[in-house]
Amino acid sequence: MKIKFLILLLFISSYAISQEFYGKAIYRTSSKVKAKIDTTVSNYKEKEKAINAIMQKRYQKKYILRFNRYESIYKEDEKLKSPSQSSISAGNTMVASVAKGTKSGITYRNLKENRMTMRTEAFGKLFLIKDPLSKIDWELTGETKSIGNYTCYEAKYTRKEDGLLVTAWYTPQIPISTGPDKFWGLPGLILEIRYGKGTIILCTEIELNPDNKVKIIEPTRGKKITGVKFNEMYAIKYKELERKGF
Numbered sequence: 001m002k003i004k005f006l007i008l009l010l011f012i013s014s015y016a017i018s019q020e021f022y023g024k025a026i027y028r029t030s031s032k033v034k035a036k037i038d039t040t041v042s043n044y045k046e047k048e049k050a051i052n053a054i055m056q057k058r059y060q061k062k063y064i065l066r067f068n069r070y071e072s073i074y075k076e077d078e079k080l081k082s083p084s085q086s087s088i089s090a091g092n093t094m095v096a097s098v099a100k101g102t103k104s105g106i107t108y109r110n111l112k113e114n115r116m117t118m119r120t121e122a123f124g125k126l127f128l129i130k131d132p133l134s135k136i137d138w139e140l141t142g143e144t145k146s147i148g149n150y151t152c153y154e155a156k157y158t159r160k161e162d163g164l165l166v167t168a169w170y171t172p173q174i175p176i177s178t179g180p181d182k183f184w185g186l187p188g189l190i191l192e193i194r195y196g197k198g199t200i201i202l203c204t205e206i207e208l209n210p211d212n213k214v215k216i217i218e219p220t221r222g223k224k225i226t227g228v229k230f231n232e233m234y235a236i237k238y239k240e241l242e243r244k245g246f
Helices: 002-018 044-059 093-099 227-243
Strands: 022-030 062-068 071-076 106-110 115-122 125-132 139-147 150-158 165-171 189-195 199-208 223-225
Touching (some): 223 227
Antiparallel strands (some): 139 150, 165 189
């Protein structure tokens, strides 16, 4: 009897894996990060308040992750997209400096082909960053908690580039190895990310196999560049703007 049950279970599992699987997850972002300005600067309290208002608008956004078994695409919800930060004026070059740099882009991930494409706008130009998927050395802690109707498990790693500890919560109930932004590589969909000084990406809604099939289209517009080259270019441009007083 046990052998028959095992065979039936394996049949059901293989059948489920062979079926189409797709869905959509909604994420909200927030951050407790606050800027501090030198108290010797004139009107520093007003300027500090203006900068923090801009920073909050940058962090409090809604994103949509569309996925199937092997592909995913993560982008800001166009319906709620806020006006360009560069259009916000506080009569201060330091406030303007918060607005410079990259804007929210699109992250496409292909697990089967082990690659990713990121489209982003930086300094008025559109770039297409193409790289192999970088493995994340997650440490599974064994801690659990519920997010909505899903049982989630904790995983952590420390980012090499800045030493920040990243904490993720993923659910094996949705067996795809992807997540929001650049985060992936766990045995289940990542529903929550925490890193830095209170930056949070939290899944608030999941829709599996909706009637309208989820479309995932890899971005193609923009200047093709690797992540290493993009970071080098970004650092140079940023220093140029700082020298000019922006």
